[in-house]
Amino acid sequence: MKKAQMQQFAWIFSIIVGAVVLFLAFFFVTQYSKQVERPTKQITIASGINILLEPFSAIGSLAEIRAEPIELPAGIYVEFNCNAVKDYSEIKAREKGHRRFDLTEKVYDKYIFAKTIETKARSKFFAFSLPIKIPFYVATATVIVADDYCLASLPNNDYKESLQEVYDSIEDKVDIELDFSCSENLLEGKQYIDGLILAAVFSEDDVYNCNLERILSRAIRIAGIYKEKAMLMQQKGCSVGNVISALDNYINAAKNFKANMNEQNLNSFYSAIEQLKNANGNLKKECRLFEE
Amino acid sequence: MRNKKRKAQLQIQEMAFVLVAIILLFGLVLLGFAVFQSAKVKQLAYEIRKEKTIGMLDSIANMPEFSCKNAYCLDEEKLIAYLEMPNEQKETYNNIWEKSKIALIKVERILPEESGTCNSQNYPDCKTYTLYQRNIDYQAYSTFMPLCYYDSIYGWKCDIAKLIVGFEVPKVK
Numbered sequence: 154m155k156k157a158q159m160q161q162f163a164w165i166f167s168i169i170v171g172a173v174v175l176f177l178a179f180f181f182v183t184q185y186s187k188q189v190e191r192p193t194k195q196i197t198i199a200s201g202i203n204i205l206l207e208p209f210s211a212i213g214s215l216a217e218i219r220a221e222p223i224e225l226p227a228g229i230y231v232e233f234n235c236n237a238v239k240d241y242s243e244i245k246a247r248e249k250g251h252r253r254f255d256l257t258e259k260v261y262d263k264y265i266f267a268k269t270i271e272t273k274a275r276s277k278f279f280a281f282s283l284p285i286k287i288p289f290y291v292a293t294a295t296v297i298v299a300d301d302y303c304l305a306s307l308p309n310n311d312y313k314e315s316l317q318e319v320y321d322s323i324e325d326k327v328d329i330e331l332d333f334s335c336s337e338n339l340l341e342g343k344q345y346i347d348g349l350i351l352a353a354v355f356s357e358d359d360v361y362n363c364n365l366e367r368i369l370s371r372a373i374r375i376a377g378i379y380k381e382k383a384m385l386m387q388q389k390g391c392s393v394g395n396v397i398s399a400l401d402n403y404i405n406a407a408k409n410f411k412a413n414m415n416e417q418n419l420n421s422f423y424s425a426i427e428q429l430k431n432a433n434g435n436l437k438k439e440c441r442l443f444e445e
Numbered sequence: 446m447r448n449k450k451r452k453a454q455l456q457i458q459e460m461a462f463v464l465v466a467i468i469l470l471f472g473l474v475l476l477g478f479a480v481f482q483s484a485k486v487k488q489l490a491y492e493i494r495k496e497k498t499i500g501m502l503d504s505i506a507n508m509p510e511f512s513c514k515n516a517y518c519l520d521e522e523k524l525i526a527y528l529e530m531p532n533e534q535k536e537t538y539n540n541i542w543e544k545s546k547i548a549l550i551k552v553e554r555i556l557p558e559e560s561g562t563c564n565s566q567n568y569p570d571c572k573t574y575t576l577y578q579r580n581i582d583y584q585a586y587s588t589f590m591p592l593c594y595y596d597s598i599y600g601w602k603c604d605i606a607k608l609i610v611g612f613e614v615p616k617v618k
Contacts, residue, residue, distance in 0.1 A: 166460070
């Protein structure tokens with residue numbers, strides 16, 4: 154090999170090796186920065202919907218409806234799903250234009266009622282907790298309000314007043330307008346139970362039905378616990394009247410309604426609730442299974 | 446001519462060795478960085494689980510399956526009813542605990558001092574209710590709570606108990 158050829162080879166060789174080393178360095182740096190950037194995005198989105206991931210339900214039956222603001226940056230898409238078989242609510246969030254979800258979180262101890270959120274500008278919504286009593290305390294639902302609504306036609310005035318109270322306390326912190334003087338049909342086609350009217354108004358049909366199914370499953374399990382408790386108290390001399398048969402009736406009615414959510418089964422479930430309420434209310438105070 | 450060729454070959458070999466050494470060095474640095482990062486992630490996972498478990502103490506105590514009807518306490522009859530619940534229903538709760546990385550949920554009566562596992566025959570003269578347990582390494586946190594039950598003489602009576610919740614320690618591979 155001539156000296157000139159040798160030098161030419163050395164140059165070409167070093168250029169190729171240099172390019173490979175630079176390519177690898179850039180490749181690893183960009184990969185790493187993507188990995189670092191992903192959790193940062195997750196944190197930005199998660200901090201907005203943090204209230205949904207925290208143990209909001211810890212307050213339990215002692216709390217009445219209470220609200221917390223939610224703030225999301227511009228260009229965020231948040232989707233809410235629910236799985237009745239595996240018993241969870243799911244929150245998925247991504248930036249608009251991205252295919253992959255930056256945040257996917259399954260929450261097993263919550264019942265999240267919401268509609269899909271898409272933010273155009275930085276937006277402030279609110280979520281409120283809603284203790285569900287049918288007639289005993291079953292769970293605390295979390296309802297997200299991310300749009301403006303006309304609420305004059307809500308069928309139950311008690312819930313309307315509670316919501317108005319909550320909204321008044323948070324109105325200046327959020328961009329949402331709830332108008333209690335205009336009306337629109339918000340409950341069309343939904344089989345709502347009394348305690349879940351507000352949840353039905355502010356959520357997609359499939360999310361509402363799925364969460365209702367989860368809540369009914371839990372109510373059935375808790376009713377089973379009350380039945381066992383009533384039997385134990387009876388053994389210790391507490392008169393439990395017809396509470397045990399009322400609980401059996403309640404469990405059957407809830408199972409039927411869960412299997413087929415039609416008006417007839419809803420009415421049977423309501424009458425089972427009333428029967429249980431009366432049976433429990435007729436007991437001596439120390440023998441009552443639950444307080445309403 | 447032959448000497449020049451050998452010299453050139455030596456130079457190429459030298460360069461190849463240097464390149465291999467540089468790549469190895471980069472590799473080692475990357476490996477060290479990865480180990481450092483994974484240790485940081487594990488520590489973070491541990492801290493998050495710890496915080497969640499402490500939060501869970503409150504959530505579990507307030508679950509309608511275990512809580513008293515009108516105060517911050519555990520209902521002993523409900524604990525027994527939970528233990529005697531059909532397996533397919535209990536499975537739903539077991540799945541929730543497992544997904545939440547919970548390894549242990551236990552209630553122990555502290556005052557009055559008792560011993561033994563509780564059931565419908567021996568309560569309230571017993572100590573322990575194991576509501577959930579998995580045979581894995583866990584770290585436990587506890588909180589004191591009233592444990593209340595129906596008493597034919599006093600009506601409602603409460604003892605002092607400890608609610609213990611353990612979380613799964615992140616695995617070190």
